[in-house]
Amino acid sequence: MNIHFIQHETYEAPGAYLNWAENRNYKISFSKVYENNPLPDSVDFIDMLIVMGGPQSPNTTLEECSHFDAKAEITLIQKCIANGKAVVGACLGSQLIGQALGANFGHSPEKEIGVFPITLTEDGIKDKKISHFGSILNVGHWHNDMPGLTKESKVLAFSEGCPIQIVSYSDFVYGFQCHMELTTEVVSLLIESETDLLAESKKYKFVQNPEEILSYDYNEMNEKLFQFLDKLVLAYTSSK
Known part of the structure; x- marks a missing residue:
């Protein structure tokens, strides 16, 4: 398996996604756009594209952020989908997947930062790739927005x-508004990137304070993510 990551900022690190790929000895490549790495010209070498989060939105322009080319990333996502590749998006990545499929992102009803439960829908319980999450699972959050939905998505x-936390766009294409990849190391980086998280935790219902976020054990959500990714790989390779 060839796994290609798009990473938008140092503090939006792939965390458990990268741990999973390394532990299974998959081939790994990166487009660290914050270092001005180019996006791939071809998708031929990619089996799975993982698009990470960031403070940007799909509407962010090059004038606003010179290292983030939303149109180019959307085009790459479209190429991967058209060529039957597996695509997974986290936070901003999930919103870009929706945009690539013609579904505009939206603003979440609430700002969420910290660890809060998600609840699987009936479609989620039926989806064999995530049914092992159980009906309720505590996962990481760090967002204001949410991905758009196509007619075919679930x-x-x-x-x-937030009413849209995990979306299946097709058998091989999934968007995660939530951050199941969080580890203590990644959380530390994210906290450092925030201007005043402690003040926000007193202002917003779904924003936790830094100490509470750092004290959480992320192993369970990471393991659930690993199982999802293994199932996605199995479905992808079985189709070839």
Whole structure:
């Protein structure tokens, strides 16, 4: 398996996604766009594209952020989907997948930062790739927005603060508004990137304070993510 990551910022690190790929000895490549790495010209070498999060939105322009080319990333996602590749998006990545399929992203009803439960929908419980999550699972969050939906897509999970947490766009294409890849190391980087998380935790219902976020054990959500990715790989390779 050839796994290609698009990473938008140092603090939006792939975390458990990268751990999973390394532990299974998959071939790994990166487009670290914050270092001005180019996006791939071809998708031939890619089996799975994983698009990470970031403070940007799909509407962010090159004038606003010179290292983030939303149109180019959307084009790459479209190429991967058209060529039957597996595509997974986290947060901003999930919104870009929706945009690539013609579904505009939206603003979440609530800002969510920290660890809060998601609830699987009926479609989520039926989806064999995530049914092992159980009906309710605590996962990481760090967002204001949420992905758009196509006619064919299915919402697999929601939270109290956001109605669209996990989306299946097709058998090989999934968007995760939530951050199941979080580890203590990644959380530390994210906290450093926030201007005043402690003040926000007192202002917003679904924003936790830094100490609470750092104290959480992320192993269970990471393991659930690993199982999802293994199932996605199995479905992908079985189709070839």
